[in-house]
Amino acid sequence: MKTDAFALRHLGPRENDLPKMLQTIGVETLDQLIYETVPDNILLHKGLKLDEPMTEYEYANHIRVLGRTNKVFKSYIGLGYNPTIVPPAIQRNIFENPGWYTAYTPYQAEIAQGRLEAILNFQTMVIELTGMEIANASLLDESTAAAEAMALLFDVRTRDQKKNNVCKFFVSEEILPQTLSVLQTRSTPIGVELVVGNHETFDFSNEFFGAILQYPGKYGQVNDYTSFIAKANENEIKVAVAADILSLVKLTPPGEMGADVVVGTTQRFGIPMGYGGPHAAYFATKEEYKRSMPGRIIGVTIDTNGNRALRMALQTREQHIKREKATSNICTAQVLLSVMAGMFAVYHGPKGLRYIADKVHSSAVTLADALNKLGVYQTNTSFFDTIVVKADAKKVKAIAEKHEINFFYIDDETISISLNETTLFKDLNEIIAVFAEAVGKEKFEVNEYALENNFPMHLNRKSEFLQHEVFNSYHSETSMMRYIKKLERKDLSLNHSMISLGSCTMKLNAAAEMLPLSMPYWNTIHPFAPLDQVQGYTGMLKKLEQQLNEITGFAATTLQPNSGAQGEYAGLMAIRAYHIANGNSHRNVCLIPASAHGTNPASAAMAGMQIIVTKTMENGNIDVEDLRAKAIENKDNLSCLMVTYPSTHGVFESAIKEITQIIHDNGGLVYMDGANMNAQVGLTNPATIGADVCHLNLHKTFAIPHGGGGPGVGPICVNEKLAPFLPSNPLVKVGGEQAITAISGAPYGSALVCLISYGYICMLGAEGLKSATQHAILNANYMKARLEEHYPILYSGEMGRAAHEMILDCRSFKAKGIEVTDIAKRLMDYGFHAPTVSFPVAGTLMVEPTESEDLAELDRFCDAMISIRKEIEAATIEEPNNVLKNAPHTLAMVTADTWSFPYSREKAAYPLEYVSENKFWPTVRRVDETYGDRNLVCSCAPIEAYM
Template sequence: MSKHTGAPGTSGEFVGRHIGPREGDVRAMLELLGYADLEALTASVIPESIKGTSVLDGAEGLSEAQALAEIQAIARRNQLLRDHIGQGYYPCHTPSPILRNLLENPAWYTAYTPYQPEISQGRLEALLNFQTLVADLTGMQIANASLLDEATAAAEAMTFCKRLAKNKAAQAFFASVHCHPQTLAVLRTRAEPLGIEVVIGDEAELRDFSPYFGALLQYPASNGDVFDYRAQIDGFHAAGALVAVAADLLALTLLTPPGEFGADVVLGSAQRFGVPLGFGGPHAAYFATRDAFKRDMPGRLVGVSIDRFGKRALRLAMQTREQHIRREKATSNICTAQVLLANIASMYAVYHGPQGLQGIAERVHRLTATLALGLAKLGVAVEQEHFFDTLTLILGSSRQVAELHARARSAGINLREVDALRVGISLDETSTPADVEQLWALFAEGGAPLAFDTLAACAASRLPAALLRQSAFLQHEVFNRYHSETELMRYLRKLADKDLALDRSMIPLGSCTMKLNAASEMIPVTWAEFGNLHPFAPAEQSQGYRQLTDELEAMLCAATGYDAVSLQPNAGSQGEYAGLLAIRAYHASRGEAHRDVCLIPSSAHGTNPATAQMAGMRVVVTACDAKGNVDIDDLRAKAEEHRERLAAIMITYPSTHGVFEEGIREICAIVHDNGGQVYIDGANMNAMVGLCAPGKFGGDVSHLNLHKTFCIPHGGGGPGVGPIGVKAHLAPFLPDHGEQLERKVGAVSAAPFGSASILPITWMYIRMMGGAGLRRASQMAILNANYVARRLEEHYPILYTGENGLVAHECILDLRPLKESSGISVDDVAKRLIDYGFHAPTMSFPVAGTLMVEPTESESQQELDRFCDAMIRIREEIRAVERGELHADDNPLKNAPHTAAELVGEWSHPYSRELAVFPVASLVDGKYWPPVGRVDNVHGDRNLICACPSLESYQEA
């Protein structure tokens, strides 16, 4: 590895920082495995049929300083004008203590999804705050822990209404013409494969509600109007339809919440609560509904339960992972959320409190009302009678509109291009009286300037009196205490201390690739040039982003062997969906729209069949053999049986079982020979980059998880990016977004480039690693996984291996025999690992009763040994149970994890305190103490509470 470890500031320097094991460690690990060098190990792992397919060059990477200088030059190509575009995206202030202590803090951004609640109480509390914030502001009874963006949340609402509406015969969904255009675009994309007709119209003109199972209304409207929707909602309800309202959270501090005027679903974006524009993302969407519908709500839901001591404890409600259980019968393929962004939004509300939020909203509205008054004095026609922060101006001709935009841009201002005769202006938290005066100057045409103070004194509220908010919100203690920076800083630290993230220890989750998220990769994310750009700013202002995305697409093509890439999907689930839409559109373009059968191996991730269902495909499951590989004979038989209707196969490679299947080329050929396309799930690309390329050994399309292989951090369960790479024949069918691209498939995300502001992370990673470093990373991921497997195989059987007894980048430990011999379950081992200071590996996926371990290339041999030592010591504890030396029901595993409070209380267990909390001596120097004992999931599901406790309960406590 010495060739990759130069002096600081030299090329190749970063590779040695990213990869954990040192050269001597590598030799020792290879010796244990019986290989002379990494090339020999790689040759034994990669099947002969796909060797030599990688097209990645062997170039050295840049140093961290070089890469930062290069991306800074790219960022400077973006032009930052004063944005008044609106359309669901608003400049805002990220409070500095939230920026420093949350967004830029690895304790928050490297945490994983809180599936292990005992080590996730901090991020779960922040998400519970988010749910409470949303439920309070929307007037609904329950809210989820975030969705991907407002447009996809609206699409989820549409299918939600389809399932639950009483008007079962209806096949049409009404969408208001007043919704944001990007929302309508995503709705149309989602509806078409499901046979849903989206009817876009003016709800005020609607007389017959019977054709609709549901409706979507915007509040305030995209162009600024604040409409009273009560009559329309009554009409839809009388026809057996449900109504979703897309609402602005800041406006809801002043306006009657939709839950109080009959909405069944309220959804929208929390972006303006402290989250930068970021050229469109990532931002946290929200979704709230009635208590009666909670079991059908998409996405994750944080609930309140108790631990084994009866103490309050938080957890994810189980039904929120339904796609893993229901597969093709799932109602959504959403597997992720926008946790980091939801946490920013929740802390923004905590910091400002209800009075602070209301004050911000009132100030924005006063500025807008003053702006409107001044425009009227200048003779400009304002379309709205009632508005919150957005105005639509009616001009006399298209020439006047064009000239106005030209004047505005010359003055450093972006206005919204509504249509040929209308212009939009939105104000926001960052707007000032000087901004208002500058806007007036655009229309004054050399006349005397208007005086802001004079007009502001005369400006009256333009909110409709009948829709002014009367109900209180955010009365809970958490929103009424942490208003000083000192208090907020300590609150964020207290929550972070409750959690295990990558800054404390390795997170050995199989399938989830929790590798290093290097500081140099993260630095550009919060630069203004990337963070403060509106997604619908004129193209000439986003040349830096265009260069970044063009270069990143080329990098990903080189890494995968595909010919084209779309960066629009903002999660792995959305990438899967976009990939199947491309296949579907390709078949239709060839007169074969009837092809709708999707073959999926029984071992597949649950999102695969859920995605196929969403894309209008019929799932046919193919068998796996005893080694966990696809049963090729069964696959061939089913491909031939469905030859006339075969659309695709969805297959993960290396397999979900962590093995490079020898028959992958044959599998691809069988599907192609029967008229289908091959979708290769890229969740496990961390074993392939630089070694083999799916686009060269048979894949037609793959999605990539940039939040796995390519270093975007998990953020506690999001953000993510799930771009797709395709062969040339599928390139015309990549996602489109209005006039910005020239492709034939609709939008799958609200913004043209999805979660654009985190793309610099992957760009930095690839540029600093270079082709040689990326290849080395894949080899080291394979080495680390095989090292762990070899060290643990005599204690826990390795369930699946390849032809040479090796695994790919992850291994499955079979704990099922232990349940029979000792009564110890996979849950017991997972919870006991917390006492040793580790997050558990992936539990019971893809095989129940197993642990799937993925160490990644970033972990040192010392950390791998620490984990292996913990697993071996736990096996010794299980043997003690088997021998009767530890009680079958009262032992360290059954009672794990152990808390500090338990340690100092009365000790009634037959084993010692030392064995409970210091099972290895190294823990004495750096012990992680879980804040709660084992959480009772059943109690939580039976007593579902998904918001902060009431003020009264705090007072009682």
């Protein structure tokens, strides 16, 4: 046994477990199981061409050496990305803690109360700093958040504006360049016309429905937008403001100026730059727009006992429910990063944030004064952290890079310098020395801050913020560590038990893959750093793209989309660009099977496509004849088919090559949703089944952790036809020869966490990846064999096998008064997170164990489900006071003086023997969703509540 082989650590089942598992399934070998699961006509007959797998030790050395080829310069580039100090208490206890980074999206609120509280803190922080009424649980990055703001303002146009097709959207020329590029991408397909210009000369005509401003501007100029917003509102033009959140500690918040939406990034609240991401964007707006707001909102409600509880609010806003009526396809927040940003505010409190903001601003004022003395004149009339100076850019750049310093060079004689939390007097004096050398003058040093503010007095923030108890209690590391631990104990994560969510692939996130994220060679790099300084990143990212090309069978990859839904959108926009380039702009019909993920039609709607739903047969497969008829009927305008493979029902459909051929024969292309790629890697691939483009969920198949609901990465892989259209970036050359504009703000999206997938592939190698897929299918079919005597399995392949997941049909239990939700809640008492509830079929559970779970854990879950089946059998519709309806059972219930239930405390809390060895206690009883939506509260209680 090669005990240093990574595959040995990643795969759950041990070699001596296989005979028992195969016997239970009813096959003799693993190869026989794969033959009975995957159609023979799509199996790969050659292995993947990948490098030999590294051991964990070899990979650690490799990634350290590769990281050192990145040059860590002092970064004053700005443009929405700033060096920051990650408090060690947050780095160690959250960023590096699997109790936080392996949790799933908090759909099961009772076992996610800690994370929900942390996100509520984040929302409160955003609401108060922006001066707005409501905020969501984070978005992907500032640029995509700005695009979501544009879409919201377009959606809430007045009746007359909609009637008269008012479609112009004003974009200030002060907007960040990457944000402008994303706005260009997102505007055209939905019928919005962008007009870029100077806000001071804007004419407020009735042709405009909205506008977006940058505060401060891209090169640091602080403008007072109060009169602009007032005049816009007079003319029924709604205004979004993209604001630097740290500046709002000192500057009048946009909400107090009358803004309708405020967006931005919280990166500088203790989140590393990481070559562009992941970072938590924020989105805040007015209460009246809550039903049009993208993303997730965490709200306050009560549980069965009337006690305070938290959960995701307004669930019907989720885009997978709106489908083709969606105005956004967002299904991922940046939870791990929003938790970190919120904790940054908790740790520092309002006084600490003021100290940081004052220091940053004072550094900028001090530097501006010093450079003026050198004759290097600063041109911003008002600024917070960024100054613009006139000097010979070529000469300055050469000297600065010699001193390992990066500025942003606007043109040959204009330089932007953004200061940040990490800037010390030593750094200011280094900058002064660079400019002194450039202009041939004697250098001098500063050792005290200029005290004046360099923005108008009337823009000085007067309103208080972060007065709640949580932001004023945990300022020592001891208290902070304990607060984080208190919240962590309320959350069930992968470090406690299997999370068997179908379609979500909650596999091991190995420590060896995660460790490089904390290395400064990787996490302190600015996304717009000169290319000769980022050879480690470009090498790693290029290699990852090549690995994904090989795995998918495609020609090219972009890593830019920073979620699965963004990957869907990027794939569709590449298809759209291909048709336009070939003179077929009329091809806009998108066929989508009825069983598809809800983000599929949402993404197609955002890409400006006409959606036609095709039928699904009773066995869960695509109705090929209905698809053929609709493809032929729409052959003149057919753009594409969106198909998930294996199917959303967890089946390898044998007709898949016929399906893709039908689309090609009628002039369309095939987009494959990669949500279920964990059943394909090394066995088949999207190119083999006939797809033209697929997105991959690196936060599923390729081991990036879910982080409690994000970060995600959703790259797209494409064939030769679509490679020219991969997305670009306005500041770093990426993308194809006929590239579409940007999908996200950074050239490589959330580049930092791409290290995880790179490590996963490097350490598993070709055989390890194939073995992972085989074991995912093995584990699913073992569980199917154990559970099918107790629960009907809704769909299976032609030989009776599941792919990597299966659907348990729970609809018949309604006859006993038991809903699928009751089973989900009762599983908490057994120490498990529920599988996917009521997707893709209402009243069912979709179970996906992944390859990482060992036989003992699979058996514990099966034992729990079988025990619950017996509890269902004992239930009666006449007597709802049963163990399922009352689940989950909290410690407070079980230890209360009175016990009014017709079953024992032991049955409630310790239904099987294994539970007592590792009991997880939900901290609230079943939450009341309806109460919370009727009484929407999505921030911490006001200060009066603590008095």
